[in-house]
Amino acid sequence: MARNDDRRQLLADAGLNLLAGEGARGLTHRGVDRVAGVPLGTTSNYFRTREALISALVVRIGERLTPSTEDLAARSGRPADRELFADYLRDIVRRLMQNPEVALALIELRLESSRRPEIAALLADWRRRAFAADVDFNTNAGLPGGPEEIALFHYAIDGLILDHLTTPLLPESSTDEAIDALVTGLLPPSRELCLEEGNE
Template structure:
């Protein structure tokens, strides 16, 4: 009887980042159906088989893409840490929500890839489990940050902001119902209407 040995997964962080960034670009441009190990290698400019060496299965690749989305969309601590010392209120919430929208807009490809993964999660329970866990952990962190700053409102208000911002980003990154209204104006109105005095 021959026992197969598994080769260790390569750990070069720069190569891993390049592969996952290529995967996110494919998701943003072609959707989940275009996401294959071969397509990732082609997009990253790596030899065929490289993506398979780093991510042994499609599920492993998807898990790595979710982690990379988290890395690329993570807030800069130097920006948000000083907010904990600011006076709670609408001005602080406007800055907070505006910063979220700015990051999602700046990282357009990553945000579109995230929307594609959310659509894939509606079709595949294993993706729903992976992405759902990640989304709920992010939401819990948002609620904890909101509480740490002492801003009014709570879990429900933060959920309403998530729902509104998801819709706003879908509108701004795809086909808009009202492209003439500035995103900053929408953010101000959302905060003023959703945040208690």
């Protein structure tokens, strides 16, 4: 029998698949049981309420989108410049595109949060903490860009992912090209120099 942590992870992944495939209205305890292939009642034993289930899904989204130790190690020691910043962004988009069910589930939760205040509060807290961690990482790594620029990149990447996972405006375009264009536009060399001088 799977350990509790393994079973919780199995159920959370099934919930993300269900959310991505059927939308927020399809996210029920029975539905998760069905997708996970477990006996009816299993999900409700682990997550008593729908809010508890959604909270677990948010945690699982964070786990699945966290860069691996290998990814971070591969970038250590490189100059903290625009190219490294762009490389981190390309990696974020790559992880989202390689886990489309996770990205779509997050989009579904964002939409559901516009209708349900309790989900909005949960997501807002999670997103604020994630954003603060992004800003801290950028600052500690000496990378160009402050909170304002990082927020703009969040906005842009959200739109880029939504576009590529639904009805792409330019189907043949690559996400890497889009990231390079965004970095060039939002962090031009003169802007990067000013930000670096301001950090001294």
